[in-house]
Amino acid sequence: MGRAVKVVSPLQRWLLLGASFAILATLIVALGSPLAQRAYLDEAETRAQTTLRLAVAALRGHLRRYEALPSVVADYPIIQAMVIDADNQALSDRGNAYLKRINALLNSSDIYVMLPNGETIAASNFDGDVSFVGENFSYRPYFTEAVEGRQGRFFALGTTSLKRGYYFSAPIRIGAVVRGVVVFKVDVDMIEATWAGGDSEIIVTDPEEIVFMTSRPEWLYSALEPLTPDRIERTQISRRYADADLFDLPIRRARSVEEHQLIAIGGSRASQEFLMLGEPMDEAGWTVRVLLDTTSARTQALTLIAAALMVLGLATLAAAFILQRSARLEERTRLQSAAREQLEQRVAERTADLAAVNRQLETEVSERRATEQQLRQTQTDLVQAGKLAALGQMSAALSHEFNQPLAAVRNYADNAAVLIERGRVVEASDNIARISKLTERMASISKHLRNFARMPNRQLRAVPLEQVVADTMEVIAWRLKAADAEIHIDLGPVPPIVRAGPVRLQQVLVNIISNAADAVEGLDDRRIDLTARSSGSRVLITVRDRGPGVPEGIVGRVFDPFFSTKGVGKGLGLGLSISYNIVKDFGGNLSVERHQEGGAVFTIALDAAELTLNEAAE
Known part of the structure; x- marks a missing residue:
C-alpha cells in the first residue's frame, strides 16, 4: 500500500513563510546587532589605538627635545657667574641677553634663572610686557626638586604669563653647592x-585626572573624576592651574562592552558617546586618552542589520513569488484538466480552432527566439562599441602627444631642405641633429604614455628646470612664431631643481605654453610670462598669458578629458587633462586662475630637489 501524501494548503504555505520571516528577522536583530556593533567597535578601536x-610619540618627542637643555645652560659660565654675584647688573644684562638668544634659537617658551630662595634674577622675557624677573616661584615643584639637586619636571599654567607649558629644571652647581636653578618652559x-x-578627540590629564590638553577647548581644565576637596587642595598648593576655574566634565555614564570602554559626555537630554583608550606617560606623570565618537560605528552596524533585513525581505518576496506562481500553475493545471475533458467531447468541432491556436503559439515562440537573438546581438554590439571607444581615446591621446x-x-x-639648397650644410646638419633629438623625445613620450595609468614614483629624480625649459623652447618655438607670441622666461638668480621626470615635465610645459599661444594669437598684447x-620645500612654476x-x-572643468573651449577641429581637450595627471604623478599640483589684469595663470607646484653626483653627471 502506498503512503498517503499530506497536501499543504496555500494558506498554510503563506503562514509558514510569514513565521519563517519573523523568526529569521528576530534572530538577525537579536544576535546580529551585537556582533555587528562589536566588529565595528573593534575596527574603531584599531583606528583610535x-x-x-x-x-604619545609626538608628546614624548617634543619633551625629549628639551629634557637635557637645562643642565647644559646651568654649566654656562655667564649663568654660574650671575648666581654667584646676583647684584652685578652687568652680569644680569649679559645673562638676560644670553637667555633671550638661546630661547629664540631653541624655540622654547621661556628660560629663566632663580636663586635658592626662589627669586628670578634673569629671564628670556626680561624686556617683554610680562617679565619673570623679580618673580618668586619657590612654590613650584620643579623649583623644589632642582634646589634639592635633582632635575625637575612639571606641567602647569603660568601664574604670570597665564600660558600653559611644561617646565624642565636643573640645579646650578658651584662645586658641590646648589647656587641656583635653571628652568625651561616648553x-x-x-x-x-x-x-x-x-575624527577623534585627544585629551591629556594630570595625576589628579584634570584635563590640561585637549582638542576640544570647552573641556580644558575639566576633571574626569569628581573634584574632591583633597584633589583641589593638592592642585592649589602647587598652583598648577593658577586662577583657572576647574569643573567636573559631565560624564553621564561609563560602561564596558566586550572589553571596549564607552563613556557618554553631556547632559541628560543630549550626550555624546565615545570609545575611550588611554596610555600613561609615566615620565611626565600624564595619561593620554583618545575619545572616538561611536556614532559612526553604531550607524554602520545598524546599516548592516538593515541591509541583512532587506536581503531577508527580498528573499521572502522571492519565496512569495514562487509560492504564488506555484499556486497559479496548480490552478492552471486544474483548469487544463477540465478543459481537456471538454475538448475530448468536442474534438471534432474544435479541430480548426486548435490548429489556429497551435499556429499562434508557434508564431510567439519564433518571435521570442528572434527577440533573444536580437538581444544577444545588441549586447555584442555594445561590447564592441566599448572596445572602439577605449581604442579611440588611446588614439586621441597618442595623436595629441605626438602633434x-x-x-x-x-x-x-x-x-x-632650404639650407641644403643654399649650401649651408653646417646649419642643415644642426637642424637634422635637432630632428634626431626630437624623434628620441617622441620615443620617450611613447614609452611614458603609461602616465595615464600612474607611473611609480621611483622613476622620478632631480631635474634642473633650466634644461627642461630650454628643451621645451626647442619644441614649442615654431608655435610661438606662428602665433607671433613673445615669451619672457625668468627662472630666478639660481634656476631651481625639481623632483620630476624630465620628458614628462617637458610635455606639461609644451601643452600649457601651446594653450597660452592659442590664447594670445591675434591679440594686441601677445606676451607670455614663464x-x-x-617657496619653502616647493617650486612654483607659473605661465601667464x-x-x-x-x-x-x-x-573646475578645464582639466577634464576631452573638454575644450576651442572651436571644432582646433583641439581634442586632452592636453590639460594629461598635464594634470602627469603633475599629480610627480606629487605636485596643477591649478589655473584668472589674473586680475586679464588672462589666465597656470601654476605648477613641484617638490624641490637637489642633484646627486650621478644625476649631475647625467
Missing part, C-alpha cells in the same frame, strides 16, 4: 593645535 600611539599649544579637526614634436620635426626638416620661484582668460563657470 593608532591615533593614540601617534599622539609651549605645548603647537602640539595641541595639530589635534584639531580629526607638437611632429610639427617641430616638420619645421626643422623644411628649414634643412617664471619659477622656490594676456588672452581672454578662463571663464569662472568652467574653471
Whole structure:
C-alpha cells in the first residue's frame, strides 16, 4: 500500500513563510546587532589605538627635545657667574641677553634663572610686557626638586604669563653647592593645535585626572573624576592651574562592552558617546586618552542589520513569488484538466480552432527566439562599441602627444631642405641633429604614455628646470612664431631643481605654453610670462598669458578629458587633462586662475630637489 501524501494548503504555505520571516528577522536583530556593533567597535578601536600611539610619540618627542637643555645652560659660565654675584647688573644684562638668544634659537617658551630662595634674577622675557624677573616661584615643584639637586619636571599654567607649558629644571652647581636653578618652559599649544579637526578627540590629564590638553577647548581644565576637596587642595598648593576655574566634565555614564570602554559626555537630554583608550606617560606623570565618537560605528552596524533585513525581505518576496506562481500553475493545471475533458467531447468541432491556436503559439515562440537573438546581438554590439571607444581615446591621446614634436620635426626638416639648397650644410646638419633629438623625445613620450595609468614614483629624480625649459623652447618655438607670441622666461638668480621626470615635465610645459599661444594669437598684447620661484620645500612654476582668460563657470572643468573651449577641429581637450595627471604623478599640483589684469595663470607646484653626483653627471 502506498503512503498517503499530506497536501499543504496555500494558506498554510503563506503562514509558514510569514513565521519563517519573523523568526529569521528576530534572530538577525537579536544576535546580529551585537556582533555587528562589536566588529565595528573593534575596527574603531584599531583606528583610535593608532591615533593614540601617534599622539604619545609626538608628546614624548617634543619633551625629549628639551629634557637635557637645562643642565647644559646651568654649566654656562655667564649663568654660574650671575648666581654667584646676583647684584652685578652687568652680569644680569649679559645673562638676560644670553637667555633671550638661546630661547629664540631653541624655540622654547621661556628660560629663566632663580636663586635658592626662589627669586628670578634673569629671564628670556626680561624686556617683554610680562617679565619673570623679580618673580618668586619657590612654590613650584620643579623649583623644589632642582634646589634639592635633582632635575625637575612639571606641567602647569603660568601664574604670570597665564600660558600653559611644561617646565624642565636643573640645579646650578658651584662645586658641590646648589647656587641656583635653571628652568625651561616648553609651549605645548603647537602640539595641541595639530589635534584639531580629526575624527577623534585627544585629551591629556594630570595625576589628579584634570584635563590640561585637549582638542576640544570647552573641556580644558575639566576633571574626569569628581573634584574632591583633597584633589583641589593638592592642585592649589602647587598652583598648577593658577586662577583657572576647574569643573567636573559631565560624564553621564561609563560602561564596558566586550572589553571596549564607552563613556557618554553631556547632559541628560543630549550626550555624546565615545570609545575611550588611554596610555600613561609615566615620565611626565600624564595619561593620554583618545575619545572616538561611536556614532559612526553604531550607524554602520545598524546599516548592516538593515541591509541583512532587506536581503531577508527580498528573499521572502522571492519565496512569495514562487509560492504564488506555484499556486497559479496548480490552478492552471486544474483548469487544463477540465478543459481537456471538454475538448475530448468536442474534438471534432474544435479541430480548426486548435490548429489556429497551435499556429499562434508557434508564431510567439519564433518571435521570442528572434527577440533573444536580437538581444544577444545588441549586447555584442555594445561590447564592441566599448572596445572602439577605449581604442579611440588611446588614439586621441597618442595623436595629441605626438602633434607638437611632429610639427617641430616638420619645421626643422623644411628649414634643412632650404639650407641644403643654399649650401649651408653646417646649419642643415644642426637642424637634422635637432630632428634626431626630437624623434628620441617622441620615443620617450611613447614609452611614458603609461602616465595615464600612474607611473611609480621611483622613476622620478632631480631635474634642473633650466634644461627642461630650454628643451621645451626647442619644441614649442615654431608655435610661438606662428602665433607671433613673445615669451619672457625668468627662472630666478639660481634656476631651481625639481623632483620630476624630465620628458614628462617637458610635455606639461609644451601643452600649457601651446594653450597660452592659442590664447594670445591675434591679440594686441601677445606676451607670455614663464617664471619659477622656490617657496619653502616647493617650486612654483607659473605661465601667464594676456588672452581672454578662463571663464569662472568652467574653471573646475578645464582639466577634464576631452573638454575644450576651442572651436571644432582646433583641439581634442586632452592636453590639460594629461598635464594634470602627469603633475599629480610627480606629487605636485596643477591649478589655473584668472589674473586680475586679464588672462589666465597656470601654476605648477613641484617638490624641490637637489642633484646627486650621478644625476649631475647625467
